[in-house]
Amino acid sequence: MFFQSLNKYLGLIVGFLLVSMVFSGLIFPIEAEQPKPVWVDKNKNWVYDSGEPTFDTIQDAINAASQYDWIGVNATLYNPNGNKVENVIVNKTGLYIKSINGRALVNATGLNSSVFRVEVNHTKIEGFNITGGTNGIYVYQANNCTLTGNKAYNNTECGINVYFLSTDCSLVRNQAYNNEIGIGMVLSSNCSLVGNQAYNNDYGIVMGWSANCSLVKNKVYSSFHYGIWLSGAINCSLVENQAYNTLVGIWLNGSFICSLVKNEVYNNLFGIGVEESVGCSLVRNQAYNNEAGIGVVNSIGCMVLNNFIANNTIHGIWLEYSNQTYIVGNTIINNTGVHPLSGIHIDSESTENKIYYNNILDNTNLTVGSYGVYDEDFPATIATYNWWGHPSGPYNETTNPSGLGDAVNEWVEYRPWLNESVTKAKYTIASNTGTLDALDEADVTIHFDTTEPVEIYVANYTGNPVAELGVPGLNRYIDLFINQTDGVNQLEIRLYYTDEQIADLGLIEESLFFYWWNGTSWIECSHTGVNITGNYVWAIVTQTTMPSIQNLTGTIFAPVGKLASPPPPPEKPPKPPVGGKVIPVNPIETLTSWITTILLLLTTTIIILTKTKKHQLILHLKSSKHHTNNNHKNSPSTKLKPSRLSKKFSCWISTPSPFKLKTTCTRNTLQ
Helix, strand or coil, X not given: CHHHHHHHHHHHHHHHHHHHHHHHCCCCCCCCCCCCCEEECCCCCCCCCCCCCEECCHHHHHHHCCCCCEEEEEHHHHCCCCCCECCEEECCCCCEEEEECCCEEEECCCCCCCCEEECCCCCEEECEEEECCCEEEEEECCCCCEEECCEEECCCCEEEEEECCCECCEEECCEEECCCEEEEEECCECCEEECCEEECCCEEEEEECCECCEEECCEEECCCCEEEEEECCECCEEXXXXXXXXXXXXXXXCCECCEEECCEEECCCEEEEEECCECCEEECCXXXXXXXXXXXXXXXXXXXXXXXXXXXXXXXEEEECCECCEEECCEEECCCCCCCCCCEEECCCCCCCEEECCEEEXXXXXXXXXXXXXXXXXXXXXXXXXXXXXXCCEEECCCECCCCEEEECCCEECCCCCCCCEEEEEEEEECCEEEEEEHHHHCEEEEEEECCCEEEEEEEXXXXXXXXXXXXXXXXXXXXXXXXXXCEEEEEEEEECCHHHHHHHCECHHHCEEEEECCCCEEECCCEEEECCCCEEEXXXXXXCCCCHHHCEEEEXXXXXXXXXXXXXXXXXXXXXXXXXXXXXXXXXXXXXXHHHHHHHHHHHHHHHHHHHHHHHHXXXXXXXXXCCCCCCCCCCEECCCCHHHCCEEEEEEEEECCEEEEEEEECXXX
């Protein structure tokens, strides 16, 4: 009985236990109710777990935390009405402070202090709205700090400020707006700013007296003064940043060996500029729709390489009090203004500048006096090996009046010029042994051996600049130029290709070698070949080869080869005659078959004819019988009318008795 009763109520008991376990959180844990908005996340899962300490303010949580603790701030509970104020001082190493469930708003208690002040290393602050202080976030003498995804706005000085001997800090995807300075970094090193936005500030991003820092993919716009401004920077890099709708897009002042690569500046008064700087490089930037595109002011030894400079209304590039500037491989197009505002403008105090392998076109408007290149005064600027928009070269009223390209004035040395545009170019000042790596520009490396410093330039043409090759090739044309021949022992040119290119062009890889243009025709280089393991065509040039070192004054090289022989077409079977296929036969067998067939036809014909005659005779007899009067049993014999089949015989039928018929036939005689 007991077990029967137990079985009867077993389902109810199990159901009761399950319900109890659910509501107690044993099966489906219920998130604990968070009593206060800030907690020390001991489990480091960004979820409040029952028993973790909670606080009303971020500062209280920091005071209670240990080094390298996580502190979570529930944005829905912390300051939902925006009335809470506090200033936060981070004074314990390694804290990670993060806003959860949205952006928690942190208001400063007053304008005389920073909202967050970080004084220790390895601090992380993420996901807050920060406003109302002197600085939104202020990092002071702290290393390895990371600020991510914060919005800092309406602060009287900086939205985010990394200051004084702070190193290895990272600012990632923050926004700073409506501050005096959006993001500032002063006297710091090895810091990185990646993917930040700064807008509606007096200054977007400012970096002063800092070294080895990088600014990558930041966006700065609607600044009242500078978009990005570096002063006293050493070996800093700016890569793929955007600056637009500002007074000055990107400007470097008093900086050394800094690089600006692939930045985009537009709709500014000034696009990109370097001032009082040494050895800075501006490479592959885009400067367009500004009043002035790229400026080099009171600087020395700077490089302007492979930039796109277009539609600027004052100058495309301007040099002012600057020396030894190399302007190489740029496309400078449609920069026009009022005289003497032109594609490239060199003031009277700038000397020893060189302009090689650029595309300079559509900058001339002689009605208003704009030029492709304009140099204010003696000495003349060297601007050779450039494409001026037409094979006839640049226009000069005195020295080249038939030139249909952009105009130059009398202080520009422009001969020789290029007959074709170039895509990109690169140069180096070679010394001893080394390599000019122009793989990105032309799929080329130049390996040199020199005893004196030599300038080496290599450029990639958009097409064939001279006569047709007359042989199959890789459709590649490169130009090599050195500024002096003394002290050059050897140069090796390597042009790299892919297996897909060889297959698409149908070339024999082993047959590849270099041609060079001697001024009138294409000639095979004397020391050339292919490295099929390394996938490159090579040519060695020395004092005794062809071409020789002395020939490298703007020499065109082209890789050529032989076409692979097409495979023979498959042998086709002979076409069958209309109505069937050709089948080989034995003549004897065929003749025997035909004879047999003919004999069978003859035999069949004879049999048919014989049977036909018998049948006709029977029909004739039946016809005669039909005309006999059966009621006269002893009537005289009746002669039948001969038919066509019985013309040679006459037959009579008589009836000697009622049940017998007697037929008598006689042969007819001819009449």
